[in-house]
Amino acid sequence: MIDKFSPDIAEALDGIPDAATILLGGFGAVGQANLLIEGVLETGVRNLTIVANNAGYGKVGLARLLKEGRVRKLICSYPRIVGSTIFEELYSSGKLELELVPQGTLAERMRAAGAGIPAFFTPTGANTLLSQGKEMRDYNGLPHVLEQALYGDVALVEAWEADRWGNLTYRDAGRNFNPVCAMAAKLTIAQTQHVRELGALNPEHIVTPGIFVDRVVHIPCGDPVG
Amino acid sequence: MIDKFSPDIAEALDGIPDAATILLGGFGAVGQANLLIEGVLETGVRNLTIVANNAGYGKVGLARLLKEGRVRKLICSYPRIVGSTIFEELYSSGKLELELVPQGTLAERMRAAGAGIPAFFTPTGANTLLSQGKEMRDYNGLPHVLEQALYGDVALVEAWEADRWGNLTYRDAGRNFNPVCAMAAKLTIAQTQHVRELGALNPEHIVTPGIFVDRVVHIPCGDPVG
Amino acid sequence: MTQKNWTPLDRNAIAKRVAKDIPEGWYVNLGIGVPTLVADNVPADREVIFHAENGILGIGPAPEPGKVNPWLINAGKQYITLMKGGSYFHHADSFSMIRGRHLDLCVLGAYEVSASGDLANWARSSTDTAPAVGGAMDLAIGAKRVWVAMQHVTKDGAPRLVESCAYPLTSMACVKRIFTDLAVIDVTPQGFAVREIIDGLSFDELQAMTGAPLIRQDAA
Amino acid sequence: MTQKNWTPLDRNAIAKRVAKDIPEGWYVNLGIGVPTLVADNVPADREVIFHAENGILGIGPAPEPGKVNPWLINAGKQYITLMKGGSYFHHADSFSMIRGRHLDLCVLGAYEVSASGDLANWARSSTDTAPAVGGAMDLAIGAKRVWVAMQHVTKDGAPRLVESCAYPLTSMACVKRIFTDLAVIDVTPQGFAVREIIDGLSFDELQAMTGAPLIRQDAA
Numbered sequence: 001m002i003d004k005f006s007p008d009i010a011e012a013l014d015g016i017p018d019a020a021t022i023l024l025g026g027f028g029a030v031g032q033a034n035l036l037i038e039g040v041l042e043t044g045v046r047n048l049t050i051v052a053n054n055a056g057y058g059k060v061g062l063a064r065l066l067k068e069g070r071v072r073k074l075i076c077s078y079p080r081i082v083g084s085t086i087f088e089e090l091y092s093s094g095k096l097e098l099e100l101v102p103q104g105t106l107a108e109r110m111r112a113a114g115a116g117i118p119a120f121f122t123p124t125g126a127n128t129l130l131s132q133g134k135e136m137r138d139y140n141g142l143p144h145v146l147e148q149a150l151y152g153d154v155a156l157v158e159a160w161e162a163d164r165w166g167n168l169t170y171r172d173a174g175r176n177f178n179p180v181c182a183m184a185a186k187l188t189i190a191q192t193q194h195v196r197e198l199g200a201l202n203p204e205h206i207v208t209p210g211i212f213v214d215r216v217v218h219i220p221c222g223d224p225v226g
Numbered sequence: 227m228i229d230k231f232s233p234d235i236a237e238a239l240d241g242i243p244d245a246a247t248i249l250l251g252g253f254g255a256v257g258q259a260n261l262l263i264e265g266v267l268e269t270g271v272r273n274l275t276i277v278a279n280n281a282g283y284g285k286v287g288l289a290r291l292l293k294e295g296r297v298r299k300l301i302c303s304y305p306r307i308v309g310s311t312i313f314e315e316l317y318s319s320g321k322l323e324l325e326l327v328p329q330g331t332l333a334e335r336m337r338a339a340g341a342g343i344p345a346f347f348t349p350t351g352a353n354t355l356l357s358q359g360k361e362m363r364d365y366n367g368l369p370h371v372l373e374q375a376l377y378g379d380v381a382l383v384e385a386w387e388a389d390r391w392g393n394l395t396y397r398d399a400g401r402n403f404n405p406v407c408a409m410a411a412k413l414t415i416a417q418t419q420h421v422r423e424l425g426a427l428n429p430e431h432i433v434t435p436g437i438f439v440d441r442v443v444h445i446p447c448g449d450p451v452g
Numbered sequence: 453m454t455q456k457n458w459t460p461l462d463r464n465a466i467a468k469r470v471a472k473d474i475p476e477g478w479y480v481n482l483g484i485g486v487p488t489l490v491a492d493n494v495p496a497d498r499e500v501i502f503h504a505e506n507g508i509l510g511i512g513p514a515p516e517p518g519k520v521n522p523w524l525i526n527a528g529k530q531y532i533t534l535m536k537g538g539s540y541f542h543h544a545d546s547f548s549m550i551r552g553r554h555l556d557l558c559v560l561g562a563y564e565v566s567a568s569g570d571l572a573n574w575a576r577s578s579t580d581t582a583p584a585v586g587g588a589m590d591l592a593i594g595a596k597r598v599w600v601a602m603q604h605v606t607k608d609g610a611p612r613l614v615e616s617c618a619y620p621l622t623s624m625a626c627v628k629r630i631f632t633d634l635a636v637i638d639v640t641p642q643g644f645a646v647r648e649i650i651d652g653l654s655f656d657e658l659q660a661m662t663g664a665p666l667i668r669q670d671a672a
Numbered sequence: 673m674t675q676k677n678w679t680p681l682d683r684n685a686i687a688k689r690v691a692k693d694i695p696e697g698w699y700v701n702l703g704i705g706v707p708t709l710v711a712d713n714v715p716a717d718r719e720v721i722f723h724a725e726n727g728i729l730g731i732g733p734a735p736e737p738g739k740v741n742p743w744l745i746n747a748g749k750q751y752i753t754l755m756k757g758g759s760y761f762h763h764a765d766s767f768s769m770i771r772g773r774h775l776d777l778c779v780l781g782a783y784e785v786s787a788s789g790d791l792a793n794w795a796r797s798s799t800d801t802a803p804a805v806g807g808a809m810d811l812a813i814g815a816k817r818v819w820v821a822m823q824h825v826t827k828d829g830a831p832r833l834v835e836s837c838a839y840p841l842t843s844m845a846c847v848k849r850i851f852t853d854l855a856v857i858d859v860t861p862q863g864f865a866v867r868e869i870i871d872g873l874s875f876d877e878l879q880a881m882t883g884a885p886l887i888r889q890d891a892a
Contacts, residue, residue, distance in 0.1 A: 002697045002719045027506040027543070028529040030522075053543075080584040100583055101607030103505060104547030108343070111544035115764075116814055117334070118365035118867030120346035121595045124551060129578055129620050131584065139344035142593075165721070165730075165757040169430070172523035172540060176506045179542040183768065197758030204395070207432050207542070207760040209729050211699050211721070211774050223522040228477045228499045253726040253763070254749040256742075279763075293839040328801055329725060330767030330810035337668050339763035342543075342594055349813045352772060355798055355840050356805065368813075391501070391510075391537040398743035398760060399656030402726045409548065415889040425536030432539040433762070435509050437479050437501070449742040 003165040005195070009039040012217040013106045016154055016226050018045050018051055019072075023152035023185050024052035024062060025178030029224040033062035033156040033191045036217070040156070051150060053103060053177060055079035055087035059125065060225060065220040066090060067177060068097050075150065077103035098132060103170070107180050109150035114183025114212070118149050152185030159208070159216075162192035163199075166213030167206045174224070175207065182212040230392040230442045231421070235265040238415050238443040242380055244271050245298075249336060249378035249411050250278035250288060251404030254368075255450040257396065259382040259417045260287035262443070266382070267291055273298045277336070277376060277401060281305035281313035281330060286451060292316060301376065303329035326356060333406050335376035340409025340438070344375050379409030383440075385434070388418035392439030393432045400450075401433065408438040417445040458652035460633035466601050468493040470559055470631045473502055477550075478556035481505070483499075483573075483592055484528045486601040487559040501537075503555060507546045508536025518605035527587065550594040552588065560588065562602045562627075564617040567664040569627040569639040571598065572619035585622075592605040592623035604632035604661055611663030613637065613644060636657055638669070645669040675817040678872035686821050689777055690851045693819075694720055695817040698776035699769075699801065701725070701811055703793075704748045706821040707779040712753025721757075723775060724752035725807040727766045747807065770807065770814040778815035780808065782822045782847075787884040789847040789859040792839035805842075812843035824852035824881055831883035833857065833864060854878055858889070865889040 006012035013036065016022070022040065026032030040048075041064055048071050052081055055076055056063030065071055066086045074096055079087045090096035101122045112120055125131045126143035127226070135146040157178040160171040170178055182188045195218050232238035234355070239262065241410040250268070252258030266274075267290055272299050281302055291297055292312045297425030300322055305313045316322035327335070328350045338346055351357045352369035383404040394416055396404055404408040408414045421444050461469065467489035474480060474494060481503045482488050492513060494500050502511040505527040508548065512533035515521065520531045549555060562573040574588045592598055605611055629647075630637045635658055636648040645667040649658055659666050681689065687709035694700060694714060701723045702708050712733060714720050722731040725747040732753035735741065740751045769775060783791040794808045812818055825831055833850065849867075851856045855878055856868040866889040869878055878885045 002721070027527075028525050030506075030525055078584040078586040098583075100585055102585050102589040103543075103587040104551050104594070106552075107543035107547050108341070111768075112346070114772045115334070115768035116773060117346050117348060118247075118370060120338070120343050120362075121485050122343060122551065123592045126593070126622055128589060128622065129575070130589065136676075137345075163757060167757060167759055170431075170540075171526050172521065172534075173504075173506050173508060174523050175540050177543045180544045182439060183772065183774075201753055201757075201759075202431075203730070203759045204397075204433075205428075209759040209761060209769075210757070211723070211729060211769055228501070253747075256745055258727075304804040304806040307559070313849075324803075326805055328805050328809040329763075329807040329812070330771055333763035333767050334771075337548075340552045340554075341548035342553060347876050348771065350810045352813070354809060354842065355795070355846055356809065389537060393537060393539055393632055398741065398754075399724075399726050399728060399745050400743050400761050401762050403763045406764045409552065409554075427537075427539075429510070429534055429539045435539040435541060435549075437503070437509060 003164045004210065004213060005083045005164060005214050006217045009035060009217055012036065012215045013039050013043055016040065016043060016045050019047045020045065020099050020153040021049040021051065021151070023155040023181035024033065024050060025157040025176065025181045026157060027053050027173065027176035029057045030086060031158050031174035031176050031178055032057065032061050032224070034190060035221060036156040036191050037061040038064055041068055044115040046070050049073040049075065051075040051152065053077050053106065058225065064108070066096070067224055071096060073097040073099065075099040075101060077101055077106050100129060107177060109147055110180045110184040111150040113149035119146055121145065122147055150184065152181065153187065155181040155185035155188040157182050157188065157190045159190045159192040161194045161196050162190055162216045163196045163201055165198060166190070166210030166216055167201050168192070168208040169205060170200060170207055179208045180209045189215045191217050193220050229273050229390045230439060231390060232441050232443045235261060235443055238441045239265050239269055242266065242269060242271050245273045246271065246379040247275040247377070249351065249381040250276060251400035251402065251407045253279050253399065255283045257384050257400035257402050257404055258287050259384040261445045261447060262382040262415060262417050263287040264290055267294055267296065272296050275299040275301065277301040277378065279303050279332065281318055283325065285392065297322060299323040299325065301325040301327060303327055304333050306431040327358060331373055333403060335373055336406045336410040339375035339377040340406070345372055347371065348373055376410065378407065379413065381407040381411035381414040383408050383414065383416045385416045385418040385440065387420045387422050387427060388416055388442045389422045389427055391424060392416070392436030392442055394418070394429050394434040394439060395427060395431060405434045408434045411427035414439050415441045417443050435446065460651055461650060464489055466631055466633055469636065470599065470601050474557065476500065480555065481555050481558045481595065481660055483558070483560040483591070487561060488528060490559055503549065505546055505550070506544060507541045508534065508538065510535040511609040522550065533655045547587070547590055550590045553594060553596055556590040557597045557599060558591040559599045559601055560591060562600045562612065563619045564612050564614050565600050565627050565630055566614055566616045567643040569625045570617050571600065571622045571627050572617040574622050578620050588622050592626045597628050598626045599629045599631065600627050601631045604634040611661060614663035634661065640667070642667055673770055678870055681870060684709055685709065686851055686853055689856065690819065690821050693840060694777065696720065699723055700768065701775050701778045701815065701867065703778070703780040703811070704779040707781060708748060710779055725766055725770070727761045727763060728754065730755040730760065767807070769787065770810045773814060773816055775815040777817045778811040779813060779819045779821055783839045784819045784832050784834050785820050785847050785850055786836045787863040789845045790837050791820065791842045791847050792837040794842050795840045796841050808842050812846045817848045818846045819849045819851065820847050821851045824854040831881060834883035852870055854881065860887070862887055
């Protein structure tokens with residue numbers, strides 16, 4: 001019987017190596033797999049590359065990973081949000097490498113990785129600081145940038161519901177980057193608020209089919225905090 | 227008040243010009259907007275480029291458009307299915323141009339058009355007859371083909387439910403190419419089996435948000451035929 | 453100093469003026485700041501569908517106190533509500549809507565706009581200590597129309613409408629209309645064309661606060 | 673002619689042999705023909721999740737007579753059922769699963785397979801009168817493993833396992849294992865390696881019906 005549930009966070013996170021690239025779902029405080037992220041801290045891995053829209057929110061999750069010096073590089077669209085002082089300190093002191101990526105390009109690069117598309121042309125960012133050094137080509141009379149797929153070793157996502165096949169749903173704005181991260185990583189680990197029996201999720205309403213999910217852990221952590 | 231419903235098929239199809247590129251949802255007999263497609267026949271337009279996975283199924287919809295000689299070119303992954311004799315006659319007699327595209331590339335080229343991605347690299351079809359003359363590049367140690375977005379002037383899709391904002395759901399295997407076609411065309415027209423009040427569709431369960439849909443017509447045509 | 457005969461619009465009045473130009477049925481993304489205020493200024497009987505980068509169509513008014521849904525925020529991380537007919541989708545789909553030119557309009561704030569419609573709104577210098585771009589570049593290149601809502605001049609009185617931007621660009625030649633506290637200005641092939649000036653302010657006074665030539669244009 | 677000491681496997685027996693090698697938990701796409709028969713040959717207590725190109729995960733057994741859902745077909749346009757835990761998605765997402773290497777296995781039919789694993793299964797000539805490719809090229813390049821289920825020789829007795837394919841290629845160097853009515857053969861860097869031969873058929877007899885050198889390999 002297929003059963004992707006792990007009994008606890010430690011087992012769910014087993015095997016993440018140093019220097020891994022970890023994709024994090026979430027936007028603002030909503031839909032972040034904070035307990036998995038903090039579990040990564042406890043595994044002791046270092047030298048991580050983190051892909052996330054924000055550089056942590058509040059004092060939880062990614063903010064803690066950053067503070068503890070586990071992150072070598074951040075690939076991110078909007079690191080500077082209210083309360084992201086940890087990021088600013090690390091970045092200005094040269095302790096953290098930053099790859100700034102337009103938000104839509106960030107999402108599309110992960111989606112491309114999950115979809116087997118190694119590179120694509122996008123108009124976003126053409127002829128700006130963020131396209132410097134990249135291959136350019138005109139389409140439809142406008143300049144476009146060639147962007148590369150962004151592959152994760154691990155993705156950490158937060159779901160609203162999950163079943164033992166790893167099928168996931170999300171809640172409201174908690175969907176955001178989560179389905180995109182889930183498809184782009186070799187090892188996708190979900191924390192879920194609710195567990196459902198196989199067959200209880202309507203096949204029309206499953207957002208992330210279990211094929212994109214390797215492990216699930218039940219963490220009924222309630223409303224977003226951050 | 228936004229109301230995308232058209233009172234009848236003729237009005238829903240108003241304004242399609244000769245030589246238009248029309249994207250058709252559907253796979254096999256399921257999820258085809260047959261009554262809209264046959265409505266196109268009645269508008270008298272000619273010289274069409276049709277994008278569809280199959281070259282018509284049975285004697286309805288696209289099969290009729292082909293038979294009446296309205297189609298100049300077919301962009302298609304699997305024209306040869308049981309009963310597609312009309313296609314084979316037209317093709318072998320040189321009356322129909324065929325662009326054969328792998329099924330996943332067909333879907334991805336339309337998705338790219340809808341997503342503002344003019345071109346992308348894919349491993350599918352590399353070093354085959356279907357990549358001849360196309361730009362190639364190696365990624366991850368494998369050859370890839372540069373494929374172009376496939377834009378539609380019009381998309382004809384079949385939905386299960388629709389509301390006046392044009393939000394759509396589908397039924398079972400009726401989803402297939404429909405959401406992809408809907409996002410890739412300048413003018414997207416849906417025929418829907420059921421009409422729902424605004425707000426009756428759960429926002430988590432809407433598959434094609436109304437932003438991708440211009441017109442809807444209520445056609446409770448029942449189970450797939452063809 | 454001569455006495456001013458004019459009073460600049462406040463932030464909400466700018467937003468109200470933007471809202472006036474948005475017809476029913478448009479799909480609209482609103483940037484952070486003054487643009488966000490536009491939503492509440494659309495007449496209640498005019499259906500406009502607001503989009504948020506984080507996967508939402510059909511944003512409704514701000515929630516009443518005590519009725520906040522902590523799972524429902526906009527791209528500015530403010531709590532919102534969802535209208536009937538609203539929908540949720542993931543980030544790649546959300547930016548397909550943006551990049552794929554499905555939005556009728558995006559209203560953004562700006563540091564500077566050039567006479568050719570170049571937009572600078574994401575970084576104050578090329579060596580910004582902690583830059584953040586978010587969805588600005590996607591919106592600027594993707595929406596069918598980009599309008600800017602901003603103060604006409606900086607706090608120091610320097611013009612924000614300029615011949616060419618000094619700040620790093622967000623996107624080239626994308627801005628179509630600018631709503632400031634002083635005027636409504638179109639970006640045309642000939643440059644900045646004035647559509648409206650606030651009461652009491654003369655064309656020449658407006659020109660003096662603008663860093664590129666203005667073209668007279670009757671509102672008609 | 674000497675009497676044969678062997679009987680080739682029938683179509684269902686080939687499918688059964690394929691099913692034996694599929695472990696629990698794999699995501700598997702089955703091509704048209706013999707591969708489609710694999711699903712019904714997986715032991716009932718072994719959960720394998722079958723995928724269809726037209727947007728389905730979790731295909732169940734064929735529907736009972738009178739209980740057909742006309743909206744539920746597989747990529748071969750046959751009526752199917754959905755298992756508990758199944759899901760629907762659109763074509764671009766479906767081929768993301770395929771192209772993005774999320775499928776553990778795809779079982780395809782073939783006209784020819786070469787000793788380097790090249791697959792030819794979509795067209796009989798470069799001037800096919802009405803070619804059709806479907807999802808074959810996506811599956812061949814995308815699945816983590818491609819296995820082929822086919823007859824060992826053509827109706828005319830010509831080998832289908834060859835040094836290099838005469839028919840147009842579907843994809844290069846993609847086939848890992850071949851299940852025929854006569855043998856199970858791995859494609860290795862050294863060429864075709866025989867894992868199993870049906871009872872009564874000798875290695876040399878199998879070699880005689882094969883268009884490229886076979887390597888002896890113990891099943892252990």
